Amino acid sequence: MADRTIHLRTCPLCEAMCGLEVHVEDQAVKLIRPDRDDVWSKGYICPKGTALGHLHHDPDRVRAPMVREGEIWKEVTWDEAFERCSELLGDVIARHGKSSVTAYIGNPTAHALSLSRYVGVLIGMAALDCIYSAGTVDQWPKNVSSMLLYGNMWTIPTPDLERTDYMVIMGGNPQASGGSLMACADVLGKLDAIRGRGGKVVVIDPRRTGTADHADEWVPIVPGTDAALLMAIVHVLFADGLVDPTRVHVLVDNVVRVGALAAEWTPERVERACGIGADTIRRLAHELAAAPTSVVYGRIGTCNQEFGTLASWLVDVVNVLTGNFDSVGGLMFAKPVAWALSTLDDPQWADGVSFGRWKSRVGDIPEVLGQVPVGLMAEEMLLGGDEAWRALITVAGNPVISSTNPDRLDEALAGLECMISIDNALNETTRHAHVLLPGLSALEQAHFDDLILNWAVRSTGNYSPAVFAPPEDHPGEWRIFTVLGALLMGVPLADIDVDAFDDGFFSVLCEAKGVDPAAVLPLYDEGGPERLLDLQIRTGEFGDRYGERPDGLTLQSFKDAPHGLDLGPMEPRLDEVLRTANGRVDLAPSYIVADLPRLAARLDRAVDSLLLTSRRHQRSNNSWMHNVRTLVKGKDRCTLLIHPDDATQCGVVDGALARVTSERGSIEVPVEVSDEMMPGVVSLPHGWGHDKPGTRQSVAREHAGVNNNKLADPLAIDPLSNNAAINGIPVEVVPA
Numbered sequence: 001m002a003d004r005t006i007h008l009r010t011c012p013l014c015e016a017m018c019g020l021e022v023h024v025e026d027q028a029v030k031l032i033r034p035d036r037d038d039v040w041s042k043g044y045i046c047p048k049g050t051a052l053g054h055l056h057h058d059p060d061r062v063r064a065p066m067v068r069e070g071e072i073w074k075e076v077t078w079d080e081a082f083e084r085c086s087e088l089l090g091d092v093i094a095r096h097g098k099s100s101v102t103a104y105i106g107n108p109t110a111h112a113l114s115l116s117r118y119v120g121v122l123i124g125m126a127a128l129d130c131i132y133s134a135g136t137v138d139q140w141p142k143n144v145s146s147m148l149l150y151g152n153m154w155t156i157p158t159p160d161l162e163r164t165d166y167m168v169i170m171g172g173n174p175q176a177s178g179g180s181l182m183a184c185a186d187v188l189g190k191l192d193a194i195r196g197r198g199g200k201v202v203v204i205d206p207r208r209t210g211t212a213d214h215a216d217e218w219v220p221i222v223p224g225t226d227a228a229l230l231m232a233i234v235h236v237l238f239a240d241g242l243v244d245p246t247r248v249h250v251l252v253d254n255v256v257r258v259g260a261l262a263a264e265w266t267p268e269r270v271e272r273a274c275g276i277g278a279d280t281i282r283r284l285a286h287e288l289a290a291a292p293t294s295v296v297y298g299r300i301g302t303c304n305q306e307f308g309t310l311a312s313w314l315v316d317v318v319n320v321l322t323g324n325f326d327s328v329g330g331l332m333f334a335k336p337v338a339w340a341l342s343t344l345d346d347p348q349w350a351d352g353v354s355f356g357r358w359k360s361r362v363g364d365i366p367e368v369l370g371q372v373p374v375g376l377m378a379e380e381m382l383l384g385g386d387e388a389w390r391a392l393i394t395v396a397g398n399p400v401i402s403s404t405n406p407d408r409l410d411e412a413l414a415g416l417e418c419m420i421s422i423d424n425a426l427n428e429t430t431r432h433a434h435v436l437l438p439g440l441s442a443l444e445q446a447h448f449d450d451l452i453l454n455w456a457v458r459s460t461g462n463y464s465p466a467v468f469a470p471p472e473d474h475p476g477e478w479r480i481f482t483v484l485g486a487l488l489m490g491v492p493l494a495d496i497d498v499d500a501f502d503d504g505f506f507s508v509l510c511e512a513k514g515v516d517p518a519a520v521l522p523l524y525d526e527g528g529p530e531r532l533l534d535l536q537i538r539t540g541e542f543g544d545r546y547g548e549r550p551d552g553l554t555l556q557s558f559k560d561a562p563h564g565l566d567l568g569p570m571e572p573r574l575d576e577v578l579r580t581a582n583g584r585v586d587l588a589p590s591y592i593v594a595d596l597p598r599l600a601a602r603l604d605r606a607v608d609s610l611l612l613t614s615r616r617h618q619r620s621n622n623s624w625m626h627n628v629r630t631l632v633k634g635k636d637r638c639t640l641l642i643h644p645d646d647a648t649q650c651g652v653v654d655g656a657l658a659r660v661t662s663e664r665g666s667i668e669v670p671v672e673v674s675d676e677m678m679p680g681v682v683s684l685p686h687g688w689g690h691d692k693p694g695t696r697q698s699v700a701r702e703h704a705g706v707n708n709n710k711l712a713d714p715l716a717i718d719p720l721s722n723n724a725a726i727n728g729i730p731v732e733v734v735p736a
């Protein structure tokens with residue numbers, strides 16, 4: 001029998017950050033099991049974690065750089081690939097200027113050692129006019145509300161679900177997602193524990209989800225009306241004298257103004273629009289105020305909708321008003337063991353944040369936090385003339401599936417003069433690339449989470465070394481970013497000195513943290529993500545500050561603790577994290593409250609069609625894990641969930657195909673009749689539609705499914721954040 005080695009790893013796939021044991025024989029993964037001694041996840045794992053070996057060994061995974069000529073892909077050396085990038089970018093810039101180049105940043109960027117720490121190098125060096133990201137089909141509303149309330153878009157408070165007595169979950173389904181903007185392993189176990197200690201869990205969702213199965217109460221809600229419900233809860237808190245001023249955080253201003261704004265938002269006024277009785281709304285408000293501690297948590301259902309920013313803001317408002325803000329058992333600010341680059345003070349906001357500094361090239365939409373809706377990317381490519389994008393760099397993303405306007409994007413990408421993708425898959429998006437630069441598999445690179453630690457329910461960290469050596473000639477994604485960034489700065493390929501750039505980057509970050517780079521640089525044999533990680537830890541909340549605090553942590557401390565280090569639960573620390581100009585929280589930012597009349601107008605809108613929402617499944621990961629056979633096998637999961645009464649009314653039956661039509665498009669999909677949907681609302685998963693020619697995803701192709709984003713109107717957005725309103729799309733359902 002060959003020698004078996006066991007490697008401890010943190011799963012990088014979601015925010016649960018599970019500790020894994022990866023068993024390897026003959027350079028092959030034989031088994032993946034939970035690491036029961038992992039200080040954070042304590043033996044929790046989901047089926048995706050066991051698939052890391054399949055992802056690594058997947059014959060379809062792109063391992064060498066590839067260049068496309070017409071329909072023909074050719075594997076090339078890294079030198080040849082960079083040469084081609086240089087030619088293509090050089091030509092496009094010579095013809096149309098750098099203002100014709102844009103980029104798209106996808107989700108896994110947040111989940112990998114090198115991607116998370118270095119994508120900013122590409123963005124910073126390239127200094128493009130505009131980039132797009134999955135952020136505007138995800139959490140941009142929460143970024144806007146956090147920016148306005150706390151002064152940093154990534155200062156997002158997290159529910160203290162390990163210690164709360166009462167939790168309301170709105171628009172999140174951790175049973176499938178593992179938890180989002182709330183890093184916690186085994187969320188369902190934590191919900192069971194709340195109930196086990198006599199507390200209560202409420203899920204507010206149009207669907208009775210797997211999370212609702214672990215709650216005391218499921219409150220179905222009409223999609224897109226969370227802000228109205230929350231305004232009514234705020235109303236009740238004030239009207240019934242439930243706001244105790246002595247419990248409101250001393251750093252919060254404008255509480256009275258919020259009360260005045262809510263004066264007309266009675267439960268009776270919103271009950272019809274929300275589909276929730278006034279008595280239930282009153283009771284929820286009273287329960288939230290009466291519980292020893294309580295917390296309201298909102299996630300993607302509250303963001304990917306028409307009133308995303310209002311809803312995201314109101315989630316925090318309710319917690320402030322009940323006195324459960326920055327206090328144990330409420331909404332708290334995590335204390336990460338390593339700071340993330342994206343949380344550094346951004347010089348562009350030195351004089352305060354402003355929106356609409358420029359407008360989209362199509363549709364005149366004001367930018368928000370540097371981005372316009374991702375659904376516009378296609379139109380801005382197809383525009384023609386001087387203003388059109390001619391070149392695109394994609395990083396770990398698949399917008400032809402994941403963004404709104406997918407068919408137009410598919411068409412637009414086919415016409416680009418230059419497209420460079422940094423991605424491990426030849427998928428629906430990257431098939432249009434001229435150069436495809438693969439990253440490493442998760443098991444070929446070390447891991448230590450980054451931004452996710454900023455909302456982890458405990459201060460924790462875990463370093464995992466690579467399980468397999470990367471291909472010898474692979475530069476690492478951080479070097480790829482630096483090369484592309486330098487090319488976009490106009491540096492000739494032959495003159496690019498990645499290490500010199502990296503030393504410069506590292507030095508700037510040292511200075512930002514009050515450390516003398518000249519004293520620190522000699523400590524390291526090499527640059528790259530691990531040097532940066534060491535800096536993030538050592539100058540972080542628990543760090544040794546290079547010897548100033550001898551008991552403090554370094555990267556080595558984590559290397560010496562293979563099951564991870566736990567530095568305890570969250571502690572009140574609003575005063576430490578606030579980055580607003582006056583060091584206080586304005587609970588009623590004028591930018592946000594000015595949107596209340598739009599919400600009021602929604603109350604009078606008659607809804608006479610079914611409303612489409614999105615959902616996730618535990619065995620999927622956005623669009624990119626459908627090529628893992630063990631995950632996609634079994635029952636078809638790309639189905640239209642519909643309530644029995646609606647099914648009867650539409651004449652569709654379980655298992656048969658339905659045609660779902662919106663103003664934007666039409667798709668055919670199998671029906672799954674279930675009373676887990678509230679009447680009037682239907683649900684489709686996202687991430688499917690793998691039937692395009694020219695991809696290399698053989699398993700995904702057999703389980704193609706359909707792309708629900710074909711039904712989304714790219715201009716249906718929450719205008720405060722530019723985030724897509726993918727939930728609540730009016731649709732008609734008929735037998736196909």
Ligand SMILES: Nc1nc2c(c(=O)[nH]1)N[C@H]1C(S)=C(S)[C@@H](COP(=O)(O)OP(=O)(O)OC[C@H]3O[C@@H](n4cnc5c(=O)[nH]c(N)nc54)[C@H](O)[C@@H]3O)O[C@H]1N2
Nearest residue numbers: 106107138396397398402422423425439614622623624686
């Ligand atoms: N209708 C609807 N649409 C949605 C959503 C929804 O709820 N409903 N959700 C939205 C959300 S929240 C998100 S985040 C987006 C996701 O949208 P995207 O980020 O655009 O897409 P993903 O499907 O996550 O694709 C990730 C890509 O990264 C590649 N990849 C994986 N790991 C690595 C790596 O280590 N290095 C490199 N270089 N590449 C890697 C994969 O091969 C894959 O091609 O989808 C959004 N779209």
Ligand SMILES: Nc1nc2c(c(=O)[nH]1)N[C@H]1C(S)=C(S)[C@@H](COP(=O)(O)OP(=O)(O)OC[C@H]3O[C@@H](n4cnc5c(=O)[nH]c(N)nc54)[C@H](O)[C@@H]3O)O[C@H]1N2
Nearest residue numbers: 171172173177180223224299300301616618620621622727
């Ligand atoms: N297995 C798996 N895990 C994942 C992912 C994945 O694709 N698969 N993706 C990852 C990513 S990128 C993200 S952003 C997170 C997202 O994590 P979550 O936010 O937990 O996402 P979902 O599981 O889609 O749950 C969203 C819920 O919102 C409900 N909903 C829809 N519209 C509304 C509405 O208007 N109001 C309310 N109150 N609810 C509504 C839906 O019915 C659904 O139950 O998950 C991450 N984890």
Ligand code: SF4
Nearest residue numbers: 011014017018046049
């Ligand atoms: S819940 Fe699953 S996907 Fe998420 S970190 Fe744990 S094993 Fe990985």
Ligand SMILES: [Mo]
Nearest residue numbers: 107134137138
């Ligand atoms: Mo996401």
